[in-house]
Amino acid sequence: xxxxxxxxxxxxxxxxxxxxxxxxxxxxxxxxxxxxxxxxxxxxxxxxxxxxxxxxxxxxxxxxxxxxxxxxxxxxxxxxxxxxxxxxxxxxxxxxxxxxxxxxxxxxxxxxxxxxxxxxxxxxxxxxxxxxxxxxxxxxxxxxxxxxxxxxxxxxxxxxxxxxxxxxxxx
Numbered sequence: 001x002x003x004x005x006x007x008x009x010x011x012x013x014x015x016x017x018x019x020x021x022x023x024x025x026x027x028x029x030x031x032x033x034x035x036x037x038x039x040x041x042x043x044x045x046x047x048x049x050x051x052x053x054x055x056x057x058x059x060x061x062x063x064x065x066x067x068x069x070x071x072x073x074x075x076x077x078x079x080x081x082x083x084x085x086x087x088x089x090x091x092x093x094x095x096x097x098x099x100x101x102x103x104x105x106x107x108x109x110x111x112x113x114x115x116x117x118x119x120x121x122x123x124x125x126x127x128x129x130x131x132x133x134x135x136x137x138x139x140x141x142x143x144x145x146x147x148x149x150x151x152x153x154x155x156x157x158x159x160x161x162x163x164x165x166x167x168x169x170x171x
Contacts, residue, residue: 045155079107121159
């Protein structure tokens, strides 16, 4: 019985170590961890060479909201929404080792709670190289609609704007 109780406490402790943190600002330590996550999960052409450049990129936007998915002290997922060009936009990252576990879906659902309408960019190609030669599949889910707005990045990658509107939205 004691062994079962210890196992139960261990499972309970490991479960409680996984949590979502809501923040308006990131610490330097968190930003450095997100920088590493960014460069591990986004295609190489979207990488930043220094964590300060990632910070400067987001400093250009207003009213940032962050949701961090924490595994102990490790950031395994991140949602950020912000104002850009009079619209609400978002970006999301989930560590490869935590993908296909519902973390991304949870981050998106939590992020959508504070917005009537939110926009993002997705890459049109179905696969792009990532650090380490991995490939990523780019699918839009969770009731986001593909718009007719396209853009090309500085490196020539074609992206399409996606948008989610709440049922109560007047947009």
